[in-house]
Amino acid sequence: MRVEQLSTRSDIAALLERLDVDAGGRKILAAKAALHFLYIRDLHVGAANILKQDALSVGADLAVPKGTIVAKTPRVDALLLATSRQLQELSRKELAQPFGLKELAAELKRFAGMQKPGPVKVMGVVNTNEDSFFAGSRFKDSAAVAHIETMIEEGALIIDLGGVSSRPGSAAVPEHEELERVKPVIDAAYAHRLYERAAFSLDSYAPRVISYALERGFSIVNDITGLADDAVAKLCGEYGATAVIMHMQGTPQTMQAQPEYNDLFGELTDFFESRIAKAKAFGVEQIVLDVGIGFGKTLEHNLKLIRDLEHFRRFGYPLLVGASRKSMIAKIVPSEPSERLPGTLALHLEAVRNGAEIIRAHDVKAHTQALKIYEALYHA
Incomplete structure (x- = not known):
């Protein structure tokens, strides 16, 4: 024995x-x-x-x-x-x-009655703006399309395109300017039918820009305001798009000015309940929840949300986590964005362990490999 x-x-x-x-x-x-x-x-x-x-x-x-x-x-x-x-x-x-x-x-x-989380998907990040906090995610026009194709080959099942930075303190951008930034990439991806190889997500809360993308093969709206605008919720319902509802305290301009919560999990729970109800009222059936790492949260808030992420599985929707190269890593280990891949992988694997089904990342190849090893360890 x-x-x-x-x-x-x-x-x-x-x-x-x-x-x-x-x-x-x-x-x-x-x-x-x-x-x-x-x-x-x-x-x-x-x-x-x-x-x-x-x-x-x-x-x-x-x-x-x-x-x-x-x-x-x-x-x-x-x-x-x-x-x-x-x-x-x-x-x-x-x-x-x-x-x-x-x-x-x-x-x-x-x-x-919570169900076991489904297979983890990597969402690759592409930015067409000049002020995104990580230079390695910034691409324009043909270079952006080439990078998208590379990320798909590396294992990205979702591509998240953005034309406006949402880093702390970032400035708002007029809707027409945002559209000018992302339009060439949207058009090229549509012309090459890349939406047949991966799901395409638009990181935006501008109705005009979202409408343009949804008409051209995009199927996900990644809204950092959590469907605050009725027009965005309406578009998601009309096009049958997946709505990523993210929590943010304040705005990108104010969110990191001493964020405080009387009850972190209680306030996020109330927020998600309200926005899920709103989404359903507009006919949105496919929903993803994002706790908003770094969006109006201190380091302690971020760590607790990742560690106890399973709490939000109570809603029955996939959970997305995006901690890729964020400043919370530098608050633990001083580092520049270009040096934060190891910390990113540690945070994202912990998020997966606690129920995340979508990981938003700049480094698709590294995440694909890490997740395959994780799967081999615990689910082979």
């Missing part, structure tokens, strides 16, 4: 298949293997005591502050540790309980 300790990140489905476990057993065991840490804020102390006992009864547990059992304070924060199977059982138990636990039951059910 020999015992091997396996990583908790091992592909449980593959392990159960190797053991030839029957189909029903695989489903049950997979649910038992998925462990969730749910941080519950502002819980009624009575609810905390009930939830604690119910959690223990199904084999889970709830960490609560000292004094909770004697109701030292009226409301507390708590940490629930439970498998997917235990969350399902708890969601049924709490439906009959007071103190807001019925509402909590719906949340527990949502987390318990």
Whole structure:
């Protein structure tokens, strides 16, 4: 007999298949293997005591502050540790309980039912403006088209074209000027039918520019304002385009002026709920969510969003992360944008581990290789 300790990140489905476990057993065991840490804020102390006992009864547990059992304070924060199977059982138990636990039951059910993320796609970045923070992403006309073809060959499944910088402090650009910058690349990509080889995304929130791109093979709108403009939402609905809804606090001109949140995850959750509802109201069916790394966030905010990204899988939409060569890396290890590929790969692989399905990157070849190695390690 020999015992091997396996990583908790091992592909449980593959392990159960190797053991030839029957189909029903695989489903049950997979649910038992998925462990969730749910941080519950502002819980009624009575609810905390009930939830604690119910959690223990199904084999889970709830960490609560000292004094909770004697109701030292009226409301507390708590940490629930439970498998997917235990969350399902708890969601049924709490439906009959007071103190807001019925509402909590719906949340527990949502987390318990989250699907496994799909295959990861690399979104290659191409900028036609002169002021993008990373010089290696700036191309014009024929050079941009050649770079797009190279990125597709290197493994990019999505190409993200932008004509306006959104770096902190960047200036706004008139709509007609933005169109002049991206028009030659859009036209050339359409003429060469490159949209048949990869999905094309426009990084813009200008309706006129978006309309031009959607008429010429583009199928994704990457909107850093998160569909703030009704006209953009309407275009996405009319063309059947995928809308990338990104969160940003403030504007590119103001977003990094001491960004603050009373409740980071709560505020982003409320934002996504509101903008998803808006998208659906305009007939948008395909949605991607982007937490907006570096867009109105401190280093601590960015790190927490990547580390706990799985929280946003609750919405059931693919998650996009774009930390490529951003200044948050330099705040940990002083460096210029040209030196930040290793830090980028570390952040993006952690994002993938936590549920990201689309990685927006300047360096497609390096990301394709890193992701293949990651897949071989944990999903082969």
